Amino acid sequence: MRAGIILLAACLFLNSCGKPDNFGEFNELVFEFRNKSEQYGRNISLSHLSIEFADMPDEKSGKCESSFFGSTISINRRLWNIWPNSTRESILFHELGHCVLGRGHIEEFNFDGTPTSIMTPNAAIVPLDHDELRDSYFLELFTRS
Numbered sequence: 001m002r003a004g005i006i007l008l009a010a011c012l013f014l015n016s017c018g019k020p021d022n023f024g025e026f027n028e029l030v031f032e033f034r035n036k037s038e039q040y041g042r043n044i045s046l047s048h049l050s051i052e053f054a055d056m057p058d059e060k061s062g063k064c065e066s067s068f069f070g071s072t073i074s075i076n077r078r079l080w081n082i083w084p085n086s087t088r089e090s091i092l093f094h095e096l097g098h099c100v101l102g103r104g105h106i107e108e109f110n111f112d113g114t115p116t117s118i119m120t121p122n123a124a125i126v127p128l129d130h131d132e133l134r135d136s137y138f139l140e141l142f143t144r145s
Contacts, residue, residue, distance in 0.1 A: 026051045026075075029092045033100075040142035044100050051092075053077035061091050061124055064098035071099035086129035094123035097141055116140065 023030045030046065037044045048070030056063075056076045065072050073095040080088060097103040097119050106117040118126050118137045127133055 023051050026092060029089055030096070032089070033093055033096050036138050037101075037142050040139065042101070042142045046100065049073070049099060051075065053080065062095045064095050066099060073099055083124070084129070086127075087124050090118060090123045090126040090128050093141065094118050094120075094126075101141070103141070103144075117144070 030051070034044060034046065049072075050070065051073040052075070054063075054074035054077060056074070058076070058079065060076060061079055062073060062075045065074070073092070075091065075095070080091075083091070103119050105121045106115075106119045107121060108116040109120075110116055114133070115122075115126055118128075118141050120126065126137060128137060
């Protein structure tokens with residue numbers, strides 16, 4: 001009986017982890033990431049993913065750490081509080097690109113100096129606040145392997 005209760009509790013815990021409504025302050029952007037991935041025909045799983053704030057040096061905006069048990073995105077708490085929404089979106093989508101899509105960094109730039117990908121090492125410079133560029137960044141993020 002006791003083993004059954006422990007098993008039930010473990011199943012409930014595991015099923016609740018990684019659902020989009022469990023990402024706290026990051027919920028809205030995680031929903032947008034999931035919706036964009038579906039829009040571009042990419043099926044993703046957010047199970048076994050957690051996102052948290054962390055104290056980090058200012059030169060580090062975020063990081064993705066993966067293990068057998070799942071992935072954790074850590075976001076620089078101090079920088080998050082001062083970034084505009086477009087930078088928050090760039091940083092979180094960049095880290096989700098690592099953890100969820102398995103993407104690495106891309107160090108390619110357009111003639112005007114803008115990055116060709118949200119997966120540039122410095123995602124804070126990606127101009128997602130320009131509507132004419134947003135779609136190209138999302139297309140590249142979700143369709144390039």
